[in-house]
C-alpha cells in the first residue's frame with residue numbers, strides 16, 4: 258500500500274477471505290429476505306407462491322429457490338410498489354428509462370446513497386485514482402444514475418470534481434485543458450466520438466492534456482473499442498458495470514489488472530443463468546447475469562434479471578481483491594438478433610469491425626425487408642488511398658469476416674466519416690425496419 | 694518541377710454529393726481541370742485534376758471529407774489509334790500493375806493519366822521508351 262497506485266479504498270472489505278465473505282453474504286441475504294417479507298407485499302406474495310420463508314434459506318445455494326424479479330415487475334410496481342422503507346426515509350429517486358412505457362423508479366435511503374458512493378469509490382481507487390486527481394464527469398446528470406453516483410464517489414475520495422455532463426465537446430476540451438483533468442467518466446460511444454474530435458482539432462492528448470484514466474461504461478463495448486479509446490484519448494480505459502436497478506455504476510469495476518470487473522459481492526449476490534430456461538450456469542459459462550441486493554435498504558431486489566450476458570471468473574486476481582470478476586458484457590439477452598434463422602449479438606459485429614484496419618469507429622446495423630441485413634460502417638483515413646478498387650476489396654473483406662463470425666453474409670456499406678448518426682449518449686447500433 | 698497529383702474523394706453514391714465537393718472547391722477558388730467519377734454500389738470515388746491539389750485536399754479535409762492525394766504520371770501520346778496500347782504494353786512488359794488508367798484530349802493533345810504504386814519505375818520506363826511524361830506545370834499549361 259506504499260504506492261498510491263496499489264491502494265485499496267477499504268482494504269478489509271475488498272480483501273475479505275472468501276469463507277468470511279460468503280458467510281457475510283448468507284447473513285445479509287437472510288436479512289434482506291426477512292426485510293422484504295415483512296415490508297414489501299409484492300415480495301411476500303412472490304415468496305408465498307414459491308413456497309419459501311426467509312428462514313428456509315440455510316445456505317447460498319438456496320438462492321435458486323427464490324423468485325426472479327424482472328424489469329417488467331419493476332414497471333408494474335411503479336412508482337413505489339417495492340419500497341421497503343417509509344416514504345419519508347427515501348432520500349433520492351432515480352429512474353431508469355425503458356424503451357417504451359413507464360420508467361423504473363429506484364429509491365435510495367441515506368444509507369443507500371452512501372453505499373453507492375462507497376462502492377464507486379472502491380472502484381475508482383482500484384484503478385489507481387486518488388485524491389489528487391481531477392475528475393471530469395462526462396455522463397448524463399439527472400434521473401440517470403450514471404453521473405450522480407460517481408460524482409459523490411469522487412468527492413468522497415477527495416478529487417476535484419467537474420460535473421461537465423455529456424456533449425459539447427468544445428467545452429469539455431476547454432475544461433480539460435484549464436483544470437488539468439486527469440480522469441474522465443463517459444460512455445464508449447462518446448469516448449470514440451471525443452477521440453475523433455481531438456484528432457480533428459489536432460489535439461494530441463498525450464502532449465496537450467493531463468488525462469490518465471477513463472472510466473467507460475453504461476453501454477457494452479469490445480476490447481478493440483477499449484484499445485481505440487486508449488489510443489485516441491491517451492488514457493488507460495477501465496471498464497465499468499452498473500445499472501440503475503442496482504444503484505447505478507460501481508456494481509463491478511476493473512482493477513489495474515484490467516482482466517474483468519470485480520463485482521462487489523458483499524453488496525450483491527451474483528448468478529449466471531441460462532436466459533431461456535433460467536437454470537444456473539457454472540463459473541466460466543456465458544449467460545444472463547442475475548443480481549440480488551444484499552444491503553439495500555430502501556428498495557431491496559431479489560434475483561434481478563439484468564438481461565446482460567457475461568460470465569464469472571473465479572480465479573483469484575493479482576490485485577488481491579477477493580471479490581470475483583465478471584467478464585465484459587457481450588450482449589443483452591434482449592439485443593440478440595435473429596437474421597435468416599441465425600442468432601448473434603451486435604457486439605460480435607462490432608468486435609470484427611474494430612479489428613479491421615481501414616474502418617472507423619461508427620457503425621450501424623440496418624435490418625430491412627424480409628431479413629435483409631446491411632452493416633454500415635465509416636471508412637477511416639487508413640482505409641482510403643484514393644482507389645475505388647481498394648475500397649471495394651475492403652468491403653468484401655469485411656463481408657467475409659462477418660460471415661465467418663455470424664454465419665450469414667450481410668451486405669456491407671462503407672460510408673464517409675461523419676455520415677452515420679453521431680451519438681454523444683447511448684449509441685443506437687441496430688435499426689430494425691423489417692416487415693416480417 | 695512538382696509531381697502531378699490527383700485529388701481523390703470518397704463519396705456516397707447519392708444525389709448532391711458531387712455538387713457538395715465542387716461547391717467547396719469553387720468557394721476555395723480551386724479550379725477543376727478534369728474529373729472522373731467511378732462508383733460501386735453505395736459509394737464512389739471522384740478524382741480531380743486541379744491546379745493546387747494540396748490546398749484542395751486541405752479544404753476538403755477541413756470540411757470532414759475523406760480525401761486523398763494520388764501521385765500519377767501524365768503521359769502525352771499521339772492522338773491516334775494504338776497510342777494508349779503502346780503505353781500499356783511498355784509497362785506490362787516490366788510487370789508494372791496499373792491501378793487505373795484514364796485520359797483526355799485537350800487542344801489536340803492526348804494525355805493518358807497513369808496510376809500505379811510503382812510510379813518511379815514506371816516513369817523511368819516510359820521515358821526510356823521515348824514517351825513524354827509531363828510535369829505539373831506542363832500539364833496545367835495545356
Ligand SMILES: [Zn+2]
Nearest residue numbers: 512514574576
Ligand atoms: Zn483485481
